[in-house]
Amino acid sequence: MFTFKNLLRSLLILLIMSIAVYFAIDAIQNKNNIMSFEEYEPISSLKVEGKEVKSAKFPFVDVHSHQWDMPLKDLNKLVDEMDELNMGFLINLSGSGFGPQAAKDLYLNKSLENIKESKTNRIGLFLNVDFESIDDDDYAETQVAIIRDAVAKGAIGLKIYKSLGLTNKDSSGERIAVDDKRLGPIWEVCGELGIPVLIHSADPFQFWLPKDNQNERWFELKEKPGRYYGESDFIPPFEQIIKEQHTIFKRHRNTTFINAHLGWMGNDLKQLGNHLEEHPNVMTEFGAVIAELGRQPKTARQFFIDYQDRILFGKDLYKKEEYYTYFRVLESDDEYFDYFRKRHAFWKMYGLNLPDEVLKKIYYENALKLFPSIPKDLFN
16 A cells, blocks of 8 residues: 555665665775776876976966956065066956946046055056846947047946857847847947957856767866756857857947957968958957867967967966966977866877967057056056
């Protein structure tokens, strides 16, 4: 006879059996020296020349950094670390933070005050604007005024987060496309004021592919399941978002755009080269995607030589020790060395050994042309 007590007993037995099976499998794996991909970290037996590069060969501008605590940050400590890296100038893209406009204004003002009080000329700020108030009658006028005011106070660019095109919604709950024409005045005023727009659209295309043994980003999607978009009813295909981004590049040719993260074309540098040729108002940077360059040193080296006037140095997440890999990839001819984050690269790196004249452009010369307010004497 079925009773709740019998059901409870059966569930308890099933739970005990499941736990027993789990520990049995674990014991078998240990006994047979079986491990997961996540645990596998072999030490290379290769004996090859090379060493860490802890300071850049030339002073450099990092155009892609996030200092989320900028209003309260000890900037003197940050500048000391910059000196160790030979970083001449750092651009904090998250200059306005997040939240309501009043919070953004306060964040930007406090960040600018902190820079002024620290008496440093080594840090610049981008501002951030709102998109989800797009249905307001005075939306474009308001955002244009915010941009003008921020630039007058000292902001040197506009950063667009990936939420535009992915998750930002209008008042009716519809996705706001990157190329929504109501955003046109934002791009236009940046061109008028001579400030660049650094824009991150979409994410790696593998985040839309099946999560199987053919997906290079499988480990990242396992660690960060929220980054998978392949089953979303709201987020469109990768190709659509990228097409929307490229549309605004075409529509607003008087505005300079910095296509972040190599525009997610680091795996196909020929395509990225064609993209730069098609859009003369676009530059790119390699924040968080240096691993794509380090696994194709011959192709990447030639790409840097061919497009040396269109590439900027960017890192993204700020961590001093991670810059060492960037320097080593760009400057050295080392082979088969480690990247610092397995979910981005389970492969090894190789140095591009870029010529000095190319390195100087990537490190600072291109940035000084784009940002005339950066003190040039920092790079003598």
